[in-house]
Each structure stands twice: as structure tokens, then as C-alpha cells.
Amino acid sequence: MELLFTNCTILPMTAEKEPRTFTGAVGVADRRLALVSDDPRRIEAFRREHPGVREIDGTGKVLMPGLINTHCHVAMTLQRGYADDIALMKWLHEYIWPFEAQQTPDEIVLGAEMGIVEMLLGGVTTFVDMYWHENRIAEAVRRLGIRAMLGASYLDTSWEAFADDVERMIATTGDCDRIRLAVAPHSPYTCSPESLQRGKELARRHGLWFMTHISETEDEVRIVRERYGTTSVRHLDTLGILDDRTIGAHCVHVDDGDIRILRERGVAVSHNPQSNMKISSGIAPIARMHSEGVLCTIGTDGTCSNNDLDMWDEMRTASFLQKVATMDPCVLPAYEILKMATVNAARAIGHAGELGVIKEGALADFILIDAVKPHLMPVYNMVANLIYCGKAADVDTVVVNGEIVVEGRRIEGVDLSNLCFQVQHTAEDIARRTAAAKK
């Protein structure tokens, strides 16, 4: 469908340092931004060239790139609140994995639907996922219209199921240009060097991305050092795994040498501050990594360790946490944070210049923020308002791949109360089965 959004405050995210906004129009044709302009003659020409175009008045709205969540486990919405206030290793072994052992693929799809709806309503147009049965999660992605990089996951014990998942995904998602695939071993402490390398070889063979949890907790650092005599980053680097098609989630406990390796290999770091705070994993030196040239992006992690998929909250936390951790209020100002969630994230998933920016020729993934709200007034610096005061509920419209998927805060074709009812019912059922299996 062809679309024309007029009278918007456009935040293109194309400037390197200082944010720039202007009032203008954005035209969409053939899934891409065909017009980004404040020139009335060009806007009129777009109308003439696209006679059936649907026109939407964006007065009072900020039009900006959709947010990109670079690390989550979308189906974990079913575990939101299931295991709070517990350290990572106990959390995984005693709660999460027993629960996940009971989940059926259909239940995973339901959890994914819930998570995708939450993200779309909060202005996320692309998410990067790691989970089991990603071939089924792909169904929810297709149906709901979001863009995703889906990372089929494995532990040392689950290579066969994983390999099946990847084969099916390669065979079935090729026709959906919103889906990219990745190989996603859980971590260097749960996967052997051989299986990590096998995964990377598979990724390279098929041109897929590779992602894993890296240096998340002190326990991980200890386990990896005991087994391999080094850090997780050096261990992965020695295995030949790290490159510019790698996303490392967390990277909390990294030393000088690790940071140099991440930068030199072009690894993208997904910073998940709220998960790191809630599980008491630590504070990633993200301001330092960013200033030293590591590609830094932002993710929420799953809803069992956050406990939401709200990127506005996550961006604000990322900024505030670094300011207090470094005792320097100048670090990670609003625009740098927003670049991490847009421009940098696009680069991390191989869409540099095509996503994360509002410019002609880019893919039409963008959001409109209702900016005439008490908590967003007055406007001295729009980007600071968005990052320091913006909320998921300010997102009015979401366009992905040239299609409107959220309009007036509503997702067409989704019965929200029915979805919530099903999720509640299913979560209770899985929790009951998990408890029974433990007896």
C-alpha cells in the first residue's frame, strides 16, 4: 500500500552527533521510503505520482525509525513473574529449564504472539530472538507483521532438534523478507567448544548470523576460567567464532583485552541493563565500550528477567545506569542511546542504512509518537524528551515493511482480551505440569 504521512516532526537519525528534526512528509511506496521531504513541491509530486495514496495527518506526532530490540526470548512472556528475585544459575536450573521442558511448540507460539504484540504496541519494529522452536515462532512473526532475526538455539544436549529447526526455517522462511535467521547456542558455559564451532560453521555455510550470551555473570566467568583458563570473549575468539555477524548478549564482565577483541572483530554487543540489574549480574561497561568503538546496541532480554519488552524503559535505564556507574552525567546522552536502538542495531543485523534511519530508499519501518502529552512538554530537546520521559504508550502508529501494523494504538486482527485470557490459562497449565514433573 502507498502511504503519505504529512505535517510530522521527522527525526531522521541520520546526523552523526546532534539530533536534527524538521517538519515534513514521508511517503511510502513498494515497502520503502520513497519521499522524506519538507518541500511542498516534492510532496505534491508524490501525490500526483501515487493517485490512490492513503494520506495520514501527522500533526503533533514525531515520525522516527522503529526501535530494534537486539536480544530477547519473545516466548518467555509465558514465564513473566514465574521466577523473580533469583540469581541466574539457580533461576535457569531450578525454574526456567524445568518450565521450558514442559512447553509445547503451540504454547511457545502463543507466548511469542503475546510478546510480539507487546513490542509492536511499544514501537519495536524488529526484534532479535533466541529460543527453542524458532521455526514455529516464525509463524507468529509472519502473522503479526513485525520484522525479526530468529536465532535457533541449542544446548550441548539438543543439537539434533536444533539442526531440524534450522533446516525447516531455511526451507520455510525464504519467502518472507521480514525474517532473517541466526544460529544461537546458549552460551560458552553450556555449549562445548566443538558444538560452538559446529554452530558457527553452520551459520557461515548458510550466510546466517550467530548470537550467544557472553560474560553475563561472575559465575559464568568462574566456570569458563576453570574449564578453559581464560575469559568467555577470548575463548570464543580462540575458537574463531567472533566476527561482524556475531551478536553477544550482555558482555557485562569484560576486561581491556575482551573489549579490544570485540571491537577488532566487529562483534555487536546487546546491552540488557534491566535484566542485568534484576538478576544482579552486574553493570556492563557500555559507555566505555561505546566510546572505544565497540558496536553497542540495546535489548530487553526475556520477560522473566526484566520483566517487560519495553525498549523505552530499557533505553532510559541504559543511560541512567551508566551515568551513576561512572559518576559522570555526560556519558551516554539521549541521542547516543537512541542511535544504539536504531542505527547501531540496524548495522548489527546487517541492515545498515536500510533500517534505523528515515531517509529515501530505506525500508519503511517507522513509528509515530503522540508527542502532545503532559509528560513530553515542553520541548527544548525532542530526543531528550523521548529517551528520558517517553513511554511505550506514546506510540500511536507502527509501520513495518511499508504496512501499517499499529494504528491509533490498535493492532488490526488481534483480539487482545482473548489473547490475554489464553496466555493466563496456558501459563497456569504449564506451571501445574512443571510442578507435577518435579514431584
Ligand SMILES: CSC[C@H]1O[C@@H](n2cnc3c(O)ncnc32)[C@H](O)[C@@H]1O
Ligand atoms: C539458548 S537461548 C534460550 C534459553 O536461554 C534462556 N535464557 C533466558 N534469559 C537468559 C539469560 O539472561 N541468560 C542465560 N539464559 C537465558 C532461556 O530461558 C532459554 O532456555
Ligand SMILES: [Zn+2]
Ligand atoms: Zn538472554
